[in-house]
Amino acid sequence: MILLDAIYINNSGGKILLDYLIQELEKSEKKVFYLLDNRVEGKISYLNGSKNEVLLIQASLLNRYKFYLKNKNRFKSVLCFGNLPPNIRLNAVVYTYFHQQLYIHLPKDASLMLKVSFFLKRQFFKYFFSNTDYWFLQTDYIKTNFAKKFNADPEKVIVFPFYPKLIENSNVKRIKHSYVYVSNAPPHKNHLRLINAFCSFYDKYHIGRLTLTIDYEFTDLLEIIKEKMSLNYPIYNIGFVKRDKLSKIYRQSEYLIYPSTAESFGLGIIEAIENGCKVIGADLPYTYAVCKPSLTFDPLNEQSIFEALSLSLSENISPSYAEVSNKIEELISILK
CATH class of the missing domain: 3.40.50.2000 (Glycogen Phosphorylase B;)
Incomplete structure (x- = not known):
């Protein structure tokens, strides 16, 4: 057994x-x-x-x-x-x-x-x-x-990487200049720098929208988002999203932006690529271990995040590609 x-x-x-x-x-x-x-x-x-x-x-x-x-x-x-x-x-x-x-x-x-x-x-x-x-x-x-x-x-x-596919075949219109970060908000997920950089980006270009999935327990961060929204920044926190709804969120977004400072895998990166998002990722080894991103930035530098967002407005940004494959069958075959 x-x-x-x-x-x-x-x-x-x-x-x-x-x-x-x-x-x-x-x-x-x-x-x-x-x-x-x-x-x-x-x-x-x-x-x-x-x-x-x-x-x-x-x-x-x-x-x-x-x-x-x-x-x-x-x-x-x-x-x-x-x-x-x-x-x-x-x-x-x-x-x-x-x-x-x-x-x-x-x-x-x-x-x-x-x-x-x-x-x-x-x-x-x-x-x-x-x-x-x-x-x-x-x-x-x-x-x-x-x-x-x-x-x-x-x-x-x-x-032995493994992960469930997250692909929905419904027809969803992708919103131009839309950015999503699917993650809860422990400190290393780096939401605050992303929010500040996005606000600077919006101040300059008056374009874009940022969707976050922060749970209710992170009250300090939610207050910051509420304050930014009151100043008319298009930052939308939709809270925890059930998995059967996630594909639609990705398919509506042009970019996944992923500023985490530490990851062992980054499941959200794979999910986003499967659903057609381009990835703007942290210039850290975990990003390159799972994908070829479209753009990168220094996650500890708000100016660098701002610059990556600015570059994303170009029309000739290359798509992102996954660099890992699902090995669930090999893993299970080992267990006797």
Whole structure:
């Protein structure tokens, strides 16, 4: 039997990938035990009627330790989807899917709180590091830096990007000079610099519109957006968007602009390209690891973002191309 341990995944891009992974495992008819975060209760309807076992628990090191202690010899293979290997060494082949770039490198402008948080997380990570046999990662760039940072055997670090396609065939009119950034708003997502640069761009050209998807919990940023809108800047925050509505948002937009200062994959970049957007991306390795962007900028420099927006008004901007492929079938075939 396979164990899929995803107790630290409950929202955002990680949840999208988890949903896709579970649905593909269900199609494979493999015998799987799903250990999931109790915060996904009511959000996994695709498991209704599944023949496989599902256990929802509160995400904590202690609860996870108790589970592994009780089930140490139960599974033939284990996939930890959420960066952290098991708390103890198991009598099974263990694979850990690593998808958090911040464990490797923090942005230059990271807050003290973020630095302290990831210092502590990194200590746990190193302590449990040897409890996995193999590491799965999303790009060759992350693989190189991961192996160097944690002195990992490159032969046991395998690149397995996977992602669900997000393509809708409905006829939607693309709005000229429209920019979208599909992301929630932790600090490294860099919304404030983007907003300021867009306002400078609009002051000069009086053209364009910026669509954001910031959730209600980021109150300080939402107040800034509200203030900008009161000054007649065309910045529209549409909040969290359900996945079945996302394709339409991309297909209405000419450009995806992606100013994040740290990413392990950048799922939104792939989704945007699949739906015909050109990408204006941060001039950072994670961007080039997943795509050939149309334009780039320094994400720590508002003037650079402004200049990229200005260049986007040209008529001869090249389209963007994805540089990764979906390897979900290869990943699932390894699990026994």
